[in-house]
Amino acid sequence: MRSLVMVLAMAAAYGLLRGYPEAWSAVLRTCLAVLILVAGVGLWGKREGEKGELVESRRRASWMDYLAIGAAVLSIECLFLVFFSTLPEPLESAAARVEEWLRPEMAAARKVETEGERNTSQGNWLWNDEQRRPLPKRTNFKQGNRPEIFLQPSGEIDAARMLDSRLYVQAFSLSRYDEAAWMALSSEARTLRSEDDGWLRLPGERSGAAISCRVYQGSEKNGQNPLTGLQGLTAARVESVASLDARLQLLPKQEEGFEYDTISKPRTIDDLAGEDVKLPMQIPASLLELPGGSLGSRIFLQAEVVAGDGEVMDRLTRIRNHLRTTLEYSLVTENPNNRDPLENFMFYEQKGHCELYATAGALLARAVGIPARISYGWVGGTYYEGSRLFVFRAREAHAWAEVWLKGYGWVVLDPTPPTALERPNPERAAEGEKPPGSEDLGVETEDELAAERPVWKYGLGLAALFGIPGLVMLSWRSLKREDSGTWGAKVDMKSRRVAYLETFVSKCRERGIRIPPGRTLRGLVQGLDEAPDFANELIQYHYAVRYEGRTRDPAKEAELKKKVEQWL
Numbered sequence: 193m194r195s196l197v198m199v200l201a202m203a204a205a206y207g208l209l210r211g212y213p214e215a216w217s218a219v220l221r222t223c224l225a226v227l228i229l230v231a232g233v234g235l236w237g238k239r240e241g242e243k244g245e246l247v248e249s250r251r252r253a254s255w256m257d258y259l260a261i262g263a264a265v266l267s268i269e270c271l272f273l274v275f276f277s278t279l280p281e282p283l284e285s286a287a288a289r290v291e292e293w294l295r296p297e298m299a300a301a302r303k304v305e306t307e308g309e310r311n312t313s314q315g316n317w318l319w320n321d322e323q324r325r326p327l328p329k330r331t332n333f334k335q336g337n338r339p340e341i342f343l344q345p346s347g348e349i350d351a352a353r354m355l356d357s358r359l360y361v362q363a364f365s366l367s368r369y370d371e372a373a374w375m376a377l378s379s380e381a382r383t384l385r386s387e388d389d390g391w392l393r394l395p396g397e398r399s400g401a402a403i404s405c406r407v408y409q410g411s412e413k414n415g416q417n418p419l420t421g422l423q424g425l426t427a428a429r430v431e432s433v434a435s436l437d438a439r440l441q442l443l444p445k446q447e448e449g450f451e452y453d454t455i456s457k458p459r460t461i462d463d464l465a466g467e468d469v470k471l472p473m474q475i476p477a478s479l480l481e482l483p484g485g486s487l488g489s490r491i492f493l494q495a496e497v498v499a500g501d502g503e504v505m506d507r508l509t510r511i512r513n514h515l516r517t518t519l520e521y522s523l524v525t526e527n528p529n530n531r532d533p534l535e536n537f538m539f540y541e542q543k544g545h546c547e548l549y550a551t552a553g554a555l556l557a558r559a560v561g562i563p564a565r566i567s568y569g570w571v572g573g574t575y576y577e578g579s580r581l582f583v584f585r586a587r588e589a590h591a592w593a594e595v596w597l598k599g600y601g602w603v604v605l606d607p608t609p610p611t612a613l614e615r616p617n618p619e620r621a622a623e624g625e626k627p628p629g630s631e632d633l634g635v636e637t638e639d640e641l642a643a644e645r646p647v648w649k650y651g652l653g654l655a656a657l658f659g660i661p662g663l664v665m666l667s668w669r670s671l672k673r674e675d676s677g678t679w680g681a682k683v684d685m686k687s688r689r690v691a692y693l694e695t696f697v698s699k700c701r702e703r704g705i706r707i708p709p710g711r712t713l714r715g716l717v718q719g720l721d722e723a724p725d726f727a728n729e730l731i732q733y734h735y736a737v738r739y740e741g742r743t744r745d746p747a748k749e750a751e752l753k754k755k756v757e758q759w760l
Contacts, residue, residue, distance in 0.1 A: 194236045201232025227262050234258035260665040325366060326373040327533040331545060333523040336586035339628050341420060341570060342408035343582040346453075350403050351580055358571065358617050360423035360458060360604055361584055365439035365567040365594065368478055369555065372532050374566055377478060381434035384441065391455075393427045396438070398601040400424070400457040408451050415445040421454035423567070423594075423604055429453040439567070439602070460604040461508050461595070469504045470598040471562060479563035479596065482555055487535050494538070495559030504562065508595060511556045512607045515549055518542070521612035546591045546608045553593035553607035563596040564605070571606075572615040576627040582618060583627050692752040693734065699759055726755045 205225040341361060345351040366374035386392040407420055407428075419425070419433050419441040430452045433441035443450055482488040498514045499507040520543035527536045537544040538552055547566075554564035568591050570584035590613065592606040610616045621627075693713070700707060700716060707716060713734055717727045730752055736742040 198232045198236040201228050201235075205229045205232075226265050230258055230262040230265070256665050256668075260661075260663075263661055263665070264663075323379055324373040324375050327547065327551060328525075329527050329530065329533045329536070331523060331525045333545060335523070338586045339583050340409075340586055340589070341584045342627070343422070343573070343584075344406040344408070344580055345582075346404035346406065348580075350405065351575070353401070353403060354422075354582065355575060355618055355620075357458070358460065359573050359582070360460075360567075360590075360592065360606075361420065361570040361573070362423045362425060362439065362567050363420045363569040364418040364441075365437060365565050365602070367437055367565040369481060369483065369551070369566075372483075372534060374551070376436040376440050377438070378436055381436050381442065383432055384435050385432045386430060390429050391427045392430050392433065394425060394439075394441075396426075396601055398424055398426055398457040398459075399599055400459055400463075402426070402455050402457050404453065404455050406451065406453050408449065410449045411446055415442070417443040417445070417450065419443055420569070422456035422458050423569070424457040424459055424601065425454055426457055427455045438565075457601075458604075459600055459602075460606070461505065461512070464505060464597070464600065464603065467505070469600070471504060472596060472598050475561075475563045475596070479565065480558045480561065482558055483532075483534070487532055490535075490539065491555050492559045495556045498556065499560045504597070507560055508557065508562065508605055511553060511560075512605060515552055515556075515607035516609045519544070519549070519552075521545070521549070521609050546612070549608040550591040550593045550606075553605055554595075557593065557595050557605065565594055565596075565602070567592055567594050567604075571613060573618040574621050575618050576621045576625060578624065579627055581627045588613075588615070690734075690749060692730070692749050692756060695753050695756045696730065699756055724755075724759050726752070726759075730756075 205228050208221040208225040208228070341363075343354075343361065345354055367377050368375045384392055384394075403422055405422060409417070409420055411417060419428055419430065421428065425439070430443065433443060435441045482491055495511070499510050501507075519537070522543040523545050525533075525536070525541060525544050527533065527541060529536075529540070531540060533544075534548065534551055534555075537548040547568075550566045554566050557564040568589075570588045571590040571592075572588040573582045573584045575582050590608070592604055592608065594602045595605050597603050696713075697707065697716075700720075705716075705719070711719075714731055717723050717731060720727075733745075733748060733752065737744050
C-alpha cells in the first residue's frame with residue numbers, strides 16, 4: 193500500500209509539472225507537486241509492524257516534520273523565483289558595462305550585430321525584383337528566433353478558441369505557378385478601400401465562427417507589408433490596401449509599425465471531416481494549372497494514383513497523407529543534378545522544406561480538379577496570458593496549401609508532417625514572462641501585465657509565508673525533543689565511557705583479538721572463538737541502556753565489570 197501511494201504521488205507530481213491543469217499557474221502547480229512528493233515520501237517511509245533490534249533514530253519523524261520540510265523547500269523555491277526573475281537583467285547590464293570598459297571594440301561590434309538583427313526583414317518576404325517567388329533549387333536554411341508578428345485576441349473567448357486549435361497566421365497567398373515559381377495573378381495592383389464603418393471587407397463569402405484579433409507588425413523598408421491575420425481573413429480595420437491576388441493585399445508604406453483589427457473565419461480540412469463537401473461550379477483556369485512538359489504529366493499521373501476515387505475530402509486526405517509519409521522533411525537539400533526543385537523533391541531526392549510540401553500538395557490537388565493555391569505565414573506561436581498576446585517568431589514561418597471548396601471558401605491543406613514544425617499548436621509562456629519585442633511596436637496590453645508584476649515582492653512574500661511557519665515548526669520540535677524524556681535527553685559523551693565496556697575491550701585486546709573501527713559489542717562477541725558465559729547478559733544490558741532508553745544501574749555495571757575481570 194505504501195508503494196502504491198508513492199507511485200500515485202509521483203504520477204500526480206509529474207502531471208502537475210507537465211502543465212496540467214493548464215488553467216492553474218506554473219507556480220501553483222510546482223508548489224503542489226512538491227507538497228505531494230513530500231507527503232508521498234512521508235507515507236512511504238512510515239514503518240509498519242514491530243521494531244527490530246536495528247538502531248533507529250532517536251525520535252520518529254512526525255507529520256509536522258514533513259510539513260516543515262515541505263514549507264522549507266517551497267520557501268527556497270520562491271527565493272529562486274525571486275533570484276531568476278530579478279537579477280538576470282541587472283547582471284546582463286553590468287556585464288555589458290564591464291565589456292565596454294575592458295574590451296570596447298568587442299562591445300561595439302556586438303552592438304552593431306544586435307542592431308542589425310533587429311532591422312532584418314521578416315522571414316516571409318514576398319518576391320524578387322521580377323515579382324516572382326521561385327522555389328530554391330538547393331537549401332540550407334537557418335531558422336531565426338526574432339519575433340515577427342503579434343496577435344491579440346479581442347477577448348477571452350477568442351483567446352481560448354485560438355489556444356485550442358492549430359493557428360495558421362496568413363500573410364499572403366499566391367495563385368499562379370509557372371517555371372518553378374509562384375506569383376500573384378496580377379502584376380498591377382487595384383486599390384481596395386474601407387467602407388463607411390471603417391472596415392475593409394475582402395471579397396468572397398466564408399462560413400464558420402469568426403475570431404477577432406488585433407494585429408501588430410513591423411514596417412519593412414522595401415514596402416512589402418502584407419495585410420496579415422488568421423487564415424480565412426474576411427475584414428480588417430484599415431483605410432486601404434493594394435490588392436494583387438485574392439489574398440495578397442499590401443498595406444501603405446510607412447515608417448512606423450502597423451496596428452489594426454481583423455476578423456477571420458479559419459478552416460482546415462480536418463474541421464470538415466464528415467461534411468458533404470462539393471467543389472465550386474465555376475473554377476478559374478489559373479487555379480487548376482500544372483507545370484508544362486514531363487513534370488506536369490508526372491504530377492497528373494501520381495495524383496490519379498494517390499488520390500484515387502471517391503469524395504472530395506477522401507481524395508484530399510489521401511494526398512496529404514501520401515506527402516507526409518513518403519517524403520522527408522529537411523531544411524537542407526543538395527539537388528546534385530540541378531533538377532527542377534519540385535521534380536527533385538517529389539521524384540528524386542525526396543526531401544525538402546514546407547514550401548516544397550505545400551507546392552506539391554497544391555499541384556496534386558489541381559491535378560484531380562480541385563482548385564488550390566499556396567499560402568505563407570506562421571504556425572504555432574506562444575501565448576502570453578498577462579498581455580493576452582500571441583507572438584510568432586521567424587523559426588515558426590511556414591507555407592501550406594489551400595483548396596477552394598463550395599460554401600467554405602479557402603481551406604487549409606497542410607501536407608507538411610506535424611512533427612517537422614517548431615510547434616504545431618500554440619504553447620503558453622511561463623507566468624509573468626514578458627512578450628519579446630512587443631515594446632518596439634507599442635503593443636497595448638492590459639492593466640496588469642505579467643511582465644510588469646513585481647515578481648520579487650510576490651516571491652519574497654511567498655518565501656516568508658512558507659519559510660516562517662517552517663522555521664517555527666522545526667524550532668518547536670527541537671524544543672520538544674529536549675523535554676521528551678530519555679529519547680530526547682542530552683547525552684554527556686563522557687558518561688558513555690562505561691567501565692564494564694572498556695574492561696571487556698581491554699580483555700579482548702590482551703587475547704590478541706583485533707578490533708577494527710566501528711565494531712559493535714555484538715559483533716565483537718560474535719567474533720570470539722568461545723564466548724564467555726556472561727556474554728548474553730552483557731549484550732542485553734548494554735543495548736537496553738544505550739538504544740532502548742533504560743536507566744543505567746551502577747550495581748549491575750559493577751557486577752558486569754567484576755565478571756569481565758574474572759574472565760580467563
